[in-house]
Amino acid sequence: MATEIKPTTSARIAAEALGTFLLVFGGVGTAVLAGEHVGFYGIALAFGLTVVVGVYAFGPVSGGHFNPAVTIGLATAGRFAWKDVPGYVIAQIFGGALASTLLFIIATNREGVDLGNFASNGYGEASPDGYGLLAVIMVEVILTAVFLFIIIGTTSSRATVAFAPLAIGLTLTLIHLIAIPVSNTSVNPARSIAAAIYGGGESLMQLWVFLIFPTLGAVLAGLVFRPLLEGVQEAKSAPLEEL
Numbered sequence: 355m356a357t358e359i360k361p362t363t364s365a366r367i368a369a370e371a372l373g374t375f376l377l378v379f380g381g382v383g384t385a386v387l388a389g390e391h392v393g394f395y396g397i398a399l400a401f402g403l404t405v406v407v408g409v410y411a412f413g414p415v416s417g418g419h420f421n422p423a424v425t426i427g428l429a430t431a432g433r434f435a436w437k438d439v440p441g442y443v444i445a446q447i448f449g450g451a452l453a454s455t456l457l458f459i460i461a462t463n464r465e466g467v468d469l470g471n472f473a474s475n476g477y478g479e480a481s482p483d484g485y486g487l488l489a490v491i492m493v494e495v496i497l498t499a500v501f502l503f504i505i506i507g508t509t510s511s512r513a514t515v516a517f518a519p520l521a522i523g524l525t526l527t528l529i530h531l532i533a534i535p536v537s538n539t540s541v542n543p544a545r546s547i548a549a550a551i552y553g554g555g556e557s558l559m560q561l562w563v564f565l566i567f568p569t570l571g572a573v574l575a576g577l578v579f580r581p582l583l584e585g586v587q588e589a590k591s592a593p594l595e596e597l
Contacts, residue, residue, distance in 0.1 A: 402527030430576025
């Protein structure tokens with residue numbers, strides 16, 4: 355019987371960087387380059403599709419997190435090693451920033467372009483529909499927690515894990531349909547950082563919200579999961595889990 359070879363740490367980190375690059379280039383890229391053509395329904399679908407294809411492509415290597423909040427939430431739930439969290443988070447931030455940099459170069463190679471806030475997240479005047487800070491905090495915490503519950507549930511030993519990327523991608527699409535009018539949807543600090551780099555001063559000033567509260571939502575989901583379901587569902591090798 356052949357021995358399964360686990361991916362190296364460097365391969366896993368590279369896969370996280372590439373997967374986050376795909377997420378930002380596909381999702382933020384749709385918003386920046388094609389948003390006026392596809393509307394927020396198309397943007398929501400783009401984010402969901404990038405997760406589906408990214409997890410199928412890179413999940414077998416790294417688990418397919420592509421999101422610091424997901425990595426931290428899974429570690430909180432006991433489904434990922436804390437020692438690997440820093441490498442994953444750095445790779446995710448790097449992959450997202452590289453994607454937004456290339457998008458900025460592409461977007462500015464057009465006459466009369468107005469990039470606005472570069473699809474950055476925000477509250478108050480920076481919210482697409484003018485939602486205040488409290489509403490944005492609540493949406494980001496709740497929806498990130500929901501996202502983690504779906505990830506943990508669909509990658510558990512009792513789930514049909516081959517369909518996990520589809521369920522996770524559809525969930526992210528739904529999250530964007532709910533939250534784009536409120537905060538322009540983060541639930542992912544790496545995505546927020548990538549956009550804010552080119553979004554301007556206000557985007558950077560409000561970035562703290564989208565670093566803290568998606569992470570808080572993920573941690574809460576992990577803490578709730580651990581005592582309630584840990585004894586019932588044992589993790590096995592699957593996308594979005596430690597491989």
